[in-house]
Amino acid sequence: MACDLKDDNILIEKYKEYHAAGNAWPEITASIKDAGVLDMEIYLTGNRLFMIMEVNETFDFQKKAKMDAENKKVQEWETLMQNFQQELPWAPKGIKWLPLDCIFKLEQ
Template sequence: MKTKRFCYSCDLKDDSKLIAEYKEYHAAGNAWPEITKSIKDAGILDMEIYITGNRMFMIMEVDETFDPIKKAKMDVNNPKVQEWENLMWNYQQELPWAKDGEKWITLEQVFKLK
């Protein structure tokens, strides 16, 4: 099976209490099961989020069935995903160059060691 990697970035509100709460929501076993199911159902094989200060980076390994546009449509039509996303907006904020309402911004690869 061929996999592909997607990398994204998003900011949290620069508030230590909110950042701690966000981390708690994402600690092992704390993400809602409906959310992890929706991630896996979209063809995402692995997802990791890293943070420095209030800037986050997400790395996703996906299979050949993954399509970001299809995933976005699936999310819009999933009430539990919408509930989670609305909750997460209490913690997240748009990057300065994001389009209105855009959270996770695709990262451009500028180097790869071969």
């Protein structure tokens, strides 16, 4: 997945603080795991984020979206993150994180 941050060094540093080890809200990490995500990493270059998720067989993006919509704490987190994130230029309106297409893999 990919998403852009607002191109502001102060905001980028604050976003990194929210995501530093131990700083993400426990309710958020619990909701991620409850959706079937086994592991998640977010990488940053400039103001572009890349997320890699390892999921189990129960994970489904639509199910995760429904779970998030029904979780008050996740909605609070998403509202907070809107201060930092912005849509990719080619993203549909209202969609921040876009899936990536794998175009190369060294080991098949």
